[in-house]
Amino acid sequence: MTGYGSASRQVSLGAGVVADLQVECRAVNSRFLDLGFRLPDECRGAEPALREIATQNLSRGKVEFRAAWRVNSGAANSAKSNPHALGAINKDRLDALYTLQEKAQDAFPKAQELSIAEVLRWPGVVSEPRGEEDSWITAAVEAGRAALAALMESRHAEGKALVGVLTSITGKMRDIVKVIEPKVPEFVAQYQEKLTERLSEALAAQEQAKAGAELMERIRQEVVLYAVRIDVAEEFARLKTHLQAVDTALAGKGPVGKRLDFLMQELNREANTLSSKSVSEECTQAALELKLFIEQMREQVQNLE
Template identity: 45%
Template structure:
């Protein structure tokens, strides 16, 4: 499966004393780059989560959020850690005595402070297996979303490859005749300019120029690179870097085609090919 580097998934798990929520989202990156935002009480889960994600993902800037929202067990009321609340209040007053413009803690911030419901007896160390099970579920949904996006991007690239093949197949048969007409015009101009120069000298100059504007090799290499693009897409997997390299090679051939062009047909074809290559490159930047 070809995957995009853009994806999103979130799941929650209701527990006796609260709700776990794990969220994954990712954007493009040259490498695999993790950013974790984990509740302080669950900080020990960062390394296991990192190892789990690294086994399933290859590229992308991935943000992982893990939160635990405490709630009372059935028939029980939540108990605020009064000592901690008093300590926060005293510290806040101390800060504002030095920094009068400092904003006080909001009720929401105070309630989310690590350990504010510590007396409820949540055993965060025992939540490890639950967190990993939830992470696997989220990761399945996350990779599926990246796969759906990747399939759309791959189809877009395939469509552009087909358009490039049509350009090459349309222009290739017309090139020999167009070049022959162009070289004949060149021969006539040389005859007029050189006057009494021998026909052999003129034919030699024309032959050299005809060799310089021959683009058959470039068209052949373009076709070969397009074959490789389709092969890589069919093979699937993490193919973004390989496809990006192939775009460089395709662009090189299109530039050479443009520089050797001596007829309108080749110039137009080269311009259209470069436009399609750039469109493919933009899509490939999103692939894992």
């Protein structure tokens, strides 16, 4: 099932600086549980805990956790009273960078000097407050848990809507069964009568009357046996049982996606058997409609937990 949730926590970086950590949790449809993590280096240690939380609460779906952080806007005010709040200059690294620039300009006289922004972005020139690793992990886990809870709430709302759609489809399938099932004995009898007539006409062309009488009895026996083979009473009974099982699963609590996957296979098997045993155009059309509804349900079931 699809879903989205997000949550944020604050992390103290020291020197009065606070970072806002934002964690997002996204999910799309998948038959199995597939977890992905896109976390900054500061939060890498939170991945095992987030993975455990996800596996305890989800059973299917492609789920991704994303995290990003930025310095709280209040840090600017803190910097006014504390010059080191936003970072300290590493003089050794700065001097080394200056020397490196001079050598580069000697080799390339037309090269421009580094800008202030480029100097400050140079690795190691500015030593920024980073905070404690435990603080980052705790904040990431708390925000991830809250984001996952929001995602599950959105998925629950979507699930309730899908239950209504699936229940409506099972109702339409029951209507088809109610119309066709009482007519099946009549279809079988008509087919048996037509088959007997055709065979009798073929036999009447023969002149051997005695042999014809014996064959007629054999024909009747074969027609009866064939009628038994094309009887679909058991298929209709199993079809109704599976439909009831679908409604029971939808009305229950807890994960039902894999259970419904199995029931879709069973429903499709019965619909295929009805189609193969069909002895009338009306029965064939009904089997095709059932298969169409089953395919619609199969697509929706992929969205259920």
